[in-house]
Amino acid sequence: MxxxxxxxxxxxxxxxxxxxxxxxxxxxxxxxxxxxxxGCVEAEFRKLPSSKYxxxxxQPNGRWGAQIYxxxxxxWLGTFNEEAQAxxxxxxxxxxxxxxxxVTNFKPLxxxxxxxxxxxxxxxxxxxxxxxxxxxxxxxxxxxxxxxxSIGADNKKGIAGxxxxxxxxxxxxxxxxxxxxxxxxxxxxxxxxKLNRLVIPKQNAEKYFPPQNTGGAASKGxxxxxxxxxxxxxxxxxxxxxxxxxxxxxxxxxxxVKEKRLEAGDVVTFQRSTGTDKxxxxxxxxxxxxxxxxxxxxxIVRGPAAAIGEGGVDDNAVFCTTGKKNRDHITELVSSQxxxxxxxxxxL
DNA sequence: CTGTGTGTTGAG
DNA sequence: TCAACACACAGG
Numbered sequence: 480m481x482x483x484x485x486x487x488x489x490x491x492x493x494x495x496x497x498x499x500x501x502x503x504x505x506x507x508x509x510x511x512x513x514x515x516x517x518g519c520v521e522a523e524f525r526k527l528p529s530s531k532y533x534x535x536x537x538q539p540n541g542r543w544g545a546q547i548y549x550x551x552x553x554x555w556l557g558t559f560n561e562e563a564q565a566x567x568x569x570x571x572x573x574x575x576x577x578x579x580x581x582v583t584n585f586k587p588l589x590x591x592x593x594x595x596x597x598x599x600x601x602x603x604x605x606x607x608x609x610x611x612x613x614x615x616x617x618x619x620x621x622x623x624x625x626x627x628x629s630i631g632a633d634n635k636k637g638i639a640g641x642x643x644x645x646x647x648x649x650x651x652x653x654x655x656x657x658x659x660x661x662x663x664x665x666x667x668x669x670x671x672x673k674l675n676r677l678v679i680p681k682q683n684a685e686k687y688f689p690p691q692n693t694g695g696a697a698s699k700g701x702x703x704x705x706x707x708x709x710x711x712x713x714x715x716x717x718x719x720x721x722x723x724x725x726x727x728x729x730x731x732x733x734x735x736v737k738e739k740r741l742e743a744g745d746v747v748t749f750q751r752s753t754g755t756d757k758x759x760x761x762x763x764x765x766x767x768x769x770x771x772x773x774x775x776x777x778x779i780v781r782g783p784a785a786a787i788g789e790g791g792v793d794d795n796a797v798f799c800t801t802g803k804k805n806r807d808h809i810t811e812l813v814s815s816q817x818x819x820x821x822x823x824x825x826x827l
Numbered sequence: 828c829t830g831t832g833t834g835t836t837g838a839g
Numbered sequence: 840t841c842a843a844c845a846c847a848c849a850g851g
Contacts, residue, residue: 539831555832835844835845
């Protein structure tokens with residue numbers, strides 16, 4: 480990987496997280512102009528940065544693609560916002576395709592470790608195509624956790640114990656590390672209205688999200704991608720509105736509101752992985768933790784998957800595959816009582 | 828219109 | 840086997 484020192488220097492500028500004050504502007508459009516106030520002005524446009532990770536290639540829009548080769552042909556593993564995320568996708572794939580001794584970007588799975596062993600088993604019990612499919616659809620985490628659960632579940636604590644740890648992201652090899660809670664926001668009527676935008680309290684925005692041009696410069700904002708409790712990816716445009724002096728999540732937000740059936744008063748929580756991928760997480764909680772609503776004379780719990788899970792239905796997949804239809808599913812489950820089938824995510 | 832991911836090439 | 844590069848075209 481011989482990239483010019485100039486490019487590398489500029490590339491470092493892209494980091495935002497806990498790093499102090501570094502301004503970055505990554506224009507999302509195809510023009511790929513890179514405006515850098517600090518001195519990398521030369522790099523102008525063109526020349527995508529090379530990745531330091533194996534199996535990872537940069538995309539024209541600043542994102543990262545993951546790919547693996549086999550039998551003279553490339554197999555696409557998906558595109559990711561974070562370079563490290565793409566690298567992990569590659570790691571998963573390469574360990575399935577080439578086994579234990581495969582060269583990985585990060586620490587390879589180790590038989591000695593219980594968690595790793597479970598993942599290795601998981602990998603081996605699925606075809607390459609299935610693994611690739613999960614990576615591309617971002618369902619790998621879920622499937623893996625589901626697998627782990629069905630294996631050593633009875634071994635430890637009861638179902639009620641802390642079986643939702645996986646969903647909460649407490650432990651996940653691929654995601655790496657844990658989650659740091661950033662902040663919560665109780666959504667306002669306009670946050671869930673037709674404005675297609677969520678106002679991020681200024682204080683939180685400036686503390687946890689990438690810096691935005693609050694000046695007059697053309698601030699198109701940036702695309703932020705989040706993962707919800709179901710492992711589903713959500714991408715929103717994040718920008719600053721000079722008109723209202725507000726930081727907002729716009730494009731993509733209304734879809735989230737719709738699928739999560741957000742209502743004023745509900746709480747949206749933001750988290751971020753403490754791992755190297757800095758993956759952001761977003762989730763919705765019903766106003767006071769759990770909300771009960773009535774359908775056909777039956778009380779139904781509505782709220783975060785975790786809460787629902789505790790309610791007795793021990794299968795997050797049911798609630799995660801199609802968030803949009805949660806309510807319907809619940810109705811179905813309740814009415815058919817004990818005789819419901821486990822709905823796999825194959826429907827995807 | 829945006830951005831993915833495929834076609835393709837040449838280096839290793 | 841791999842990444843770099845260009846861009847057709849799928850999806851919204």
